[in-house]
Amino acid sequence: MIVSNYKSDVELNLKSKTKYAIETENLNIYYGDHHVIKDVSLSIPEKVVFAIMGPSGCGKSTMLRAFNRLLELNESAKVSGDVKIFGKSIYKMNPIEVRRIVGMVFQHPNPFPHMSIYDNVALGLKLNKLVKSRKELDETVEWALKKAALWDEVKNKLEKPASALSGGQQQRLCIARVVAMKPKVILMDEPTSNLDPISTKKIEELIDELKKEVTIVIVTHSPAQAARVSDYVAFLYLGKLIEVGSTIDMFENPKEKLTEEYLTGRMG
Amino acid sequence: MKREVGHIDTFKYFLLPFCLFVFGLFALMLAVYFSASIPIFQHEGLKIYTTNVWRASENPNKEFYGVLAAIYGSVYTSVLAVLIALPLSISFAVFVIDYAPKKIKEPLIVATDVMAGLPTIIYGIWGAFVLVPILKKYVMDPLYAHLSFIPLFSFKPVTGYSYLSAGVLLGIMVTPFASAIIREAYRSLPFMYREAIYSLGATRYEATKILVKEIKPAIVAGLLLAFGRAIGETVAVSLVIGNTFNISPSLFAPGYTISSLIANQFGNAFIYKYMVSALFAAGLSLFFIGLAVNILGILILRRYGHAR
Numbered sequence: 291m292i293v294s295n296y297k298s299d300v301e302l303n304l305k306s307k308t309k310y311a312i313e314t315e316n317l318n319i320y321y322g323d324h325h326v327i328k329d330v331s332l333s334i335p336e337k338v339v340f341a342i343m344g345p346s347g348c349g350k351s352t353m354l355r356a357f358n359r360l361l362e363l364n365e366s367a368k369v370s371g372d373v374k375i376f377g378k379s380i381y382k383m384n385p386i387e388v389r390r391i392v393g394m395v396f397q398h399p400n401p402f403p404h405m406s407i408y409d410n411v412a413l414g415l416k417l418n419k420l421v422k423s424r425k426e427l428d429e430t431v432e433w434a435l436k437k438a439a440l441w442d443e444v445k446n447k448l449e450k451p452a453s454a455l456s457g458g459q460q461q462r463l464c465i466a467r468v469v470a471m472k473p474k475v476i477l478m479d480e481p482t483s484n485l486d487p488i489s490t491k492k493i494e495e496l497i498d499e500l501k502k503e504v505t506i507v508i509v510t511h512s513p514a515q516a517a518r519v520s521d522y523v524a525f526l527y528l529g530k531l532i533e534v535g536s537t538i539d540m541f542e543n544p545k546e547k548l549t550e551e552y553l554t555g556r557m558g
Numbered sequence: 559m560k561r562e563v564g565h566i567d568t569f570k571y572f573l574l575p576f577c578l579f580v581f582g583l584f585a586l587m588l589a590v591y592f593s594a595s596i597p598i599f600q601h602e603g604l605k606i607y608t609t610n611v612w613r614a615s616e617n618p619n620k621e622f623y624g625v626l627a628a629i630y631g632s633v634y635t636s637v638l639a640v641l642i643a644l645p646l647s648i649s650f651a652v653f654v655i656d657y658a659p660k661k662i663k664e665p666l667i668v669a670t671d672v673m674a675g676l677p678t679i680i681y682g683i684w685g686a687f688v689l690v691p692i693l694k695k696y697v698m699d700p701l702y703a704h705l706s707f708i709p710l711f712s713f714k715p716v717t718g719y720s721y722l723s724a725g726v727l728l729g730i731m732v733t734p735f736a737s738a739i740i741r742e743a744y745r746s747l748p749f750m751y752r753e754a755i756y757s758l759g760a761t762r763y764e765a766t767k768i769l770v771k772e773i774k775p776a777i778v779a780g781l782l783l784a785f786g787r788a789i790g791e792t793v794a795v796s797l798v799i800g801n802t803f804n805i806s807p808s809l810f811a812p813g814y815t816i817s818s819l820i821a822n823q824f825g826n827a828f829i830y831k832y833m834v835s836a837l838f839a840a841g842l843s844l845f846f847i848g849l850a851v852n853i854l855g856i857l858i859l860r861r862y863g864h865a866r
Contacts, residue, residue, distance in 0.1 A: 358757060360753060360756060360757055363752060363753065363756060365660075386759045386760075386761060387759075389756065389757055389758065389759040390759040393757065393758075394753075394757040396750055396753060396754065396757075397750075398748075398750050400748075400750040400751055400753070400754040401754075402751065402754070402755075402768065402772060403772070404771065404772055404774070404862075405771075413755075413758055413768075414758040414759060417758055417759055417760050417764055418758075418759050464754075467758070468758075471758070471759070
């Protein structure tokens with residue numbers, strides 16, 4: 291009920307963009323016998339920041355990993371239902387293609403520690419053969435590092451290993467690594483949960499900047515962060531989609547009791 | 559609080575004698591090797607290491623020993639073993655961790671641990687009766703027949719007992735050791751790096767390549783251990799190397815290694831005045847080779863550490 295209201299709401303707001311970046315249809319995820327995500331159907335419009343919030347252990351990260359088929363690294367994970375990117379089922383696509391279109395930033399900054407800063411950004415470009423020449427590679431790496439607001443800090447030490455950077459810088463390096471591949475969607479799994487407030491602010495500013503060109507799906511356990519960065523928000527509780535809608539609406543006027551309890555800090 | 563500190567200190571003093579004992583034992587053993595080698599150094603100087611002669615004689619003045627062939631053979635066969643163990647152990651580690659179905663993963667690991675723990679004579683006999691004939695028939699003979707103009711293959715394989723046989727056998731023997739270290743390092747790579755590389759659209763092969771690069775220090779350590787095991791191995795090598803004082807670049811030539819030399823000659827060495835001392839000196843060279851390899855390893859690891 292709520293979901294369909296939200297759909298029409300989004301369609302009204304985004305008349306010119308009828309496409310959805312991501313849609314899930316009756317998505318169920320199991321780890322062995324454990325039912326983690328329960329029949330979730332939602333639609334994520336293009337070029338917005340879409341937050342998935344909920345208390346720890348509610349399946350947010352698991353659901354996010356269904357959007358780029360990264361869940362398949364986990365042998366015990368089983369998925370039913372469908373996930374579509376721009377209308378196309380990801381299960382009918384090559385997972386490598388899916389992951390090129392749908393980039394991901396993780397909870398722990400995870401650049402490859404022994405690889406240079408430059409090589410970390412160049413990695414995805416090389417793997418997917420997205421550039422034709424060394425010159426184009428150089429340019430794209432610089433462009434991506436600028437996009438990630440890291441260029442000024444690292445331009446003189448591109449050959450240094452990534453482990454020489456601070457946690458916040460490493461996370462921006464991970465964002466640069468993803469941005470370099472020019473994905474259409476970026477998934478962010480609690481990207482600031484291990485960072486200090488200043489680094490967090492930088493990443494949030496970055497998210498605001500990036501949404502002009504890509505769709506961002508961010509998982510967070512902090513309602514405050516969802517309120518700060520997102521345009522739309524979905525509230526997930528124990529694997530169920532409780533409520534979804536525009537961020538302003540949900541924070542001002544939650545329709546479900548559980549949402550209200552979560553947002554006001556009585557539960558979570 | 560004070561009492562707590564006191565406890566810790568008492569325990570420290572309790573451990574100290576054990577530490578001293580182990581270290582002292584090592585120091586004394588080394589001292590024995592040095593002192594026992596002195597007669598041969600006085601007799602012929604460093605020629606013991608730089609010449610290839612083995613002249614035992616009732617007349618001590620005519621005795622002359624040079625273990626260069628054995629040093630050469632030890633290094634040659636151990637390098638071969640490491641070159642063979644490198645691809646085997648990395649591939650095996652990756653297969654066990656990434657590809658082996660859950661049911662056979664543990665049995666595979668147990669099997670390699672058993673392989674590592676087998677008495678080496680078992681490898682030796684298998685090597686002499688099975689591996690050597692196979693290598694001779696399917697590797698040495700064809701290569702010699704067609705490519706004997708290449709120095710590596712230039713020796714006519716008569717018996718099959720050769721550097722190659724010893725190197726291959728050693729390679730098989732040390733693979734479980736190298737593989738165990740590489741496997742554990744590969745297994746303990748944080749999952750977030752696996753996710754990172756796959757999320758960038760890597761294929762399994764590309765992902766494995768990147769992940770294996772991240773455990774380079776463990777690979778170096780595993781190979782150092784393998785080299786140490788290979789160069790120290792005695793019985794198995796004695797059975798397949800041919801035990802000939804020979805220095806040849808050819809893989810198919812028979813040779814000697816330091817440990818097989820000592821094992822073979824020790825029985826009657828006491829008959830001669832200088833032979834025991836010569837064998838101690840040979841053992842000492844093994845110690846120095848081990849030391850050099852370990853220093854080299856530390857340097858490699860340190861260079862890698864600096865790159866962090």
